[in-house]
Amino acid sequence: xxxxxxxxxxxxxxxxxxxxxxxxxxxxxxxxxxxxxxxxxxxxxxxxxxxxxxxxxxxxxxxxxxxxxxxxxxxxxxxxxxxxxxxxxxxxxxxxxxxxxxxxxxxxxxxxxxxxxxxxxxxxxxxxxxxxxxxxxxxxxxxxxxxxxxxxxxxxxxxxxxxxxxxxxxxxxxxxxxxxxxxxxxxxxxxxxxxxxxxxxxxxxxxxxxxxxxxxx
DNA sequence: ACCCAGGTGGCCC
DNA sequence: GGGCCACATGGG
Numbered sequence: 001x002x003x004x005x006x007x008x009x010x011x012x013x014x015x016x017x018x019x020x021x022x023x024x025x026x027x028x029x030x031x032x033x034x035x036x037x038x039x040x041x042x043x044x045x046x047x048x049x050x051x052x053x054x055x056x057x058x059x060x061x062x063x064x065x066x067x068x069x070x071x072x073x074x075x076x077x078x079x080x081x082x083x084x085x086x087x088x089x090x091x092x093x094x095x096x097x098x099x100x101x102x103x104x105x106x107x108x109x110x111x112x113x114x115x116x117x118x119x120x121x122x123x124x125x126x127x128x129x130x131x132x133x134x135x136x137x138x139x140x141x142x143x144x145x146x147x148x149x150x151x152x153x154x155x156x157x158x159x160x161x162x163x164x165x166x167x168x169x170x171x172x173x174x175x176x177x178x179x180x181x182x183x184x185x186x187x188x189x190x191x192x193x194x195x196x197x198x199x200x201x202x203x204x205x206x207x208x209x210x211x212x213x214x215x216x217x
Numbered sequence: 218a219c220c221c222a223g224g225t226g227g228c229c230c
Numbered sequence: 231g232g233g234c235c236a237c238a239t240g241g242g
Contacts (some may be wrong), residue, residue: 038224044240045223079239083225124225142222188223197221 005172008154008206011188021185022134027102028060030135031095034127035088036078047077060102062106063092087122094120106136113138125162133184139175141166142184146191153195154209161162 024030032052032180036045051074052058057066072085098116099105105113113136117128125143132138151157157165171178194204199212207213 036221037222039222039237041222041240042226043222047240077239079222080224080237080240083237089223122225128226130223142223146223184223191223 005169005183008156008209009173009183009186009207011209012183012190013088016186016189019182019189021181021188022130024134026058027135029058031060031091031102032058032063032088034130034135035084035091035122036075038084038127039079040079044077044079048075051075051077060092060095063088064096083122090212091120093124102135110138110140121193133177133180137177139177139180141180144184144187146195147184147187149197150187150190150195150206151212153199154206155211 022030022033024033029049033045033049035047043209049058057063057071057074063071066089068082068085068089071088072081073154075081075084075088078084094116095102095105099108108116110132113132114128117123117131123131129140129142132140133142143165147165148162149159151160151165156168160168169183170182173183190204190206194200194202199210201207201210204210
C-alpha cells in the first residue's frame with residue numbers, strides 16, 4: 001500500500017489529461033453501452049451502437065417498446081445478444097416505469113437508486129456503478145477488471161475487495177464526480193494502451209510503479 | 218485453432 | 231465466501 005491513489009491520478013493525468021469519459025452522446029447511450037460492453041470488446045459494441053443510432057433505437061423509450069428479436073439482430077456484434085436484448089428492454093421499462101425519465105431519476109437519492117438497480121437482472125456491480133457515475137452523475141467509483149489488474153500490477157491491491165478499492169479512492173480523491181469519472185477513464189486508456197492481459201510495457205506511464213518495470217530494472 | 222474482451226446470474230459446495 | 235458454467239460475436 002505504498003502507492004496512493006492521488007499519486008496514480010497525477011501520473012496518469014500528466015499523460016492523458018481530461019479523457020472526457022464516458023464516450024457517448026447522451027445518458028441513454030451510456031446506459032445502453034454499459035449493458036452491451038459486458039465481457040465484450042468495445043470495438044464490437046461500437047458497431048452495435050452505430051446500428052442503434054441509425055435505426056433510431058438509441059433511446060430508452062424506444063427500447064422499452066422494441067421487439068426482442070429485432071433488437072437482438074441490431075446488437076448481434078456485441079455477443080450474448082439474446083440475453084442483452086431482453087435485459088435492455090427490461091431495464092428500459094423498469095427505469096421509465098419507476099422514474100418517468102432520466103432527469104427525474106437523477107434527482108433520486110443514491111441509496112434508493114442502488115436498491116432499484118440491484119434488483120434488475122443483468123445489472124451487476126460494475127454495470128450499476130457505471131450507470132450511477134456516468135449516466136446519473138452520482139459519486140460512485142467504478143472498479144472493473146482493468147482497475148483490479150492495474151492496481152494489482154502496481155502492488156496496491158491484488159486481493160483487495162472492490163469495496164476496499166472504492167474506499168481508498170474516496171479517502172484519497174474525495175467523493176468528486178469529475179475526478180472519479182476521469183480516473184476511471186484514464187485507467188481504461190492505460191489498459192487499452194499498455195495493460196492488457198498480455199501487456200505492452202514500452203513507454204507505459206506507470207512502468208516505474210509497476211511490477212513489470214521493477215523486474216526489468 | 219486458439220485466446221481474449223470494461224460481466225452477470227445460476228448452481229454448487 | 232469462492233469455483234464453474236452458459237451466454238456469443240469479432241479481432242489478434
